[in-house]
Amino acid sequence: GGPPSVRNMDRPPSPAHGTGDELQSTGGALDVDTKPPELLPATMDGQVPPWQPTLPVPAVTWMRNVQPPASAACWEAAVGQETGMAAGSEVRREGSVSHRVQREGDAVGISQSDHLQRQTCPQAAGAQQEPSGTLGSGEGQGRPSLPGPDGEAAGVKPVQNPYQAVLPHWFYCKEEDAKPVWTPFSKMDSDTLEAWHCSGLDLENVPVPTDGGRFDVFLARRTRQAVYWQEAPSQVRRCTWFCKSEKDSRYTPYSEELSELIEETYKEAVLTNEWNKKVEFATGEVIILHNPKLMMHFQEWNTIASDQSKPWTVKRGTEQTYGDIFFGEPVTVDHLVFMVHGIGPACDIRFRSIIQCVNDFRNAALSLLQTHFRKAQDEQKVGRVEFLPVNWYCTLHGDATGVDE
Numbered sequence: 001g002g003p004p005s006v007r008n009m010d011r012p013p014s015p016a017h018g019t020g021d022e023l024q025s026t027g028g029a030l031d032v033d034t035k036p037p038e039l040l041p042a043t044m045d046g047q048v049p050p051w052q053p054t055l056p057v058p059a060v061t062w063m064r065n066v067q068p069p070a071s072a073a074c075w076e077a078a079v080g081q082e083t084g085m086a087a088g089s090e091v092r093r094e095g096s097v098s099h100r101v102q103r104e105g106d107a108v109g110i111s112q113s114d115h116l117q118r119q120t121c122p123q124a125a126g127a128q129q130e131p132s133g134t135l136g137s138g139e140g141q142g143r144p145s146l147p148g149p150d151g152e153a154a155g156v157k158p159v160q161n162p163y164q165a166v167l168p169h170w171f172y173c174k175e176e177d178a179k180p181v182w183t184p185f186s187k188m189d190s191d192t193l194e195a196w197h198c199s200g201l202d203l204e205n206v207p208v209p210t211d212g213g214r215f216d217v218f219l220a221r222r223t224r225q226a227v228y229w230q231e232a233p234s235q236v237r238r239c240t241w242f243c244k245s246e247k248d249s250r251y252t253p254y255s256e257e258l259s260e261l262i263e264e265t266y267k268e269a270v271l272t273n274e275w276n277k278k279v280e281f282a283t284g285e286v287i288i289l290h291n292p293k294l295m296m297h298f299q300e301w302n303t304i305a306s307d308q309s310k311p312w313t314v315k316r317g318t319e320q321t322y323g324d325i326f327f328g329e330p331v332t333v334d335h336l337v338f339m340v341h342g343i344g345p346a347c348d349i350r351f352r353s354i355i356q357c358v359n360d361f362r363n364a365a366l367s368l369l370q371t372h373f374r375k376a377q378d379e380q381k382v383g384r385v386e387f388l389p390v391n392w393y394c395t396l397h398g399d400a401t402g403v404d405e
Helices: 020-025 187-197 256-272 354-372 374-378 392-397
Strands: 031-035 060-064 097-103 106-112 169-176 179-184 207-210 215-218 223-226 234-239 241-244 277-280 286-291 294-298 312-316 333-340 384-390
Touching: 169 187, 179 234, 187 207, 187 234, 234 256, 241 256, 256 277, 256 286, 256 312, 333 354, 354 374, 354 384
Parallel strands: 333 384
Antiparallel strands: 031 060, 097 106, 169 179, 169 234, 207 215, 215 223, 223 234, 241 312, 277 286, 286 294, 294 312
16 A cells, blocks of 8 residues: 555666657567657646747657556656766655656756646756746746847846036125125026026126026126116136035135146046045136045145145035025015115114115025915915115215215
8 A cells, every 4th residue: 555665666777868769679668659749838728828938949758658656646756977976866745746856957857747748848957946036846936037129128127327517506606795706596497507608698787686686797707796776796607526624614705717626537437446536726716626525725745744725625616615505586476575774874883885785685585485475476376575785875975966066
């Protein structure tokens, strides 16, 4: 009773490496024939998916007159090498009989149902029992990656360029306490100026309105002029690189020409991954790019270290220098307020002009719009309040009229 022992079974030798003549000479236990190959079933229902690639399979040796032992138990035996190594076996009961005969690394698979419907032999040389998801089993396989438009397999991300171009931002300079102070335009105005700058048009006498229309910028001359009052023109600059000394509280942009030179050196360092590069000035000053996060500006490079002042900090772009820049004023104006000063040009205890005081009123109104009417502003139901100064003192007491005399 029970299945016969695998070791006691009298099985014919494996025909994996024998020709037809050699097998017949062993006693005629096998009827050997050669037929064209068939594809292995790749799914559980025996259907071969249309996307599964067809592999070149050599002629398959078909074996006839090979019957399993008369037993109710399923069995599987693997015959060892010709040197006489012991054979291993695995017995399973799954409603079908499966045989795998392995000899010197070549597998002979015999798939047999209860009635031994068909027998197949894979050509996989040296194949052990295949795990799920392999080509032989056809389970767990996804569609093969096809080349994309750029020639790379789908799902494979292309190698990104380590260098990313710096985003420029436009600044204007004003005098405060006899010192130049560079102030960034709003994001909306800076984008507008950049679009005009890259347009390729002749901008010699083309005014670009900024700051809600209170100032015009002439890009060809790099100047910013007031529209509704008299004010000295201010300088405008397209900024990408900045520096700050130990005594300064804010960063100062480099000139456009020097910024382009620093950017070219920085790009070369990033692409070659070779740092500690120098940017030398005609004045003897040197900028050293140690790494992307450490860049210093030395004012006196050729002097003794003890006599040198502390180097300046160098930064690239506005993200590390000015942080979150104001987006811009609402375009729509709901109310217009004219502000007129009293006797004398001074308007507050700090002896500021009417223009500076009106700027504070305008900024306060914009802040209230953000804090108290944010939802209405986002829905574009309300606009802003415009404040304009009326500076009659300069007109009345100026040299043109001579009223004071």
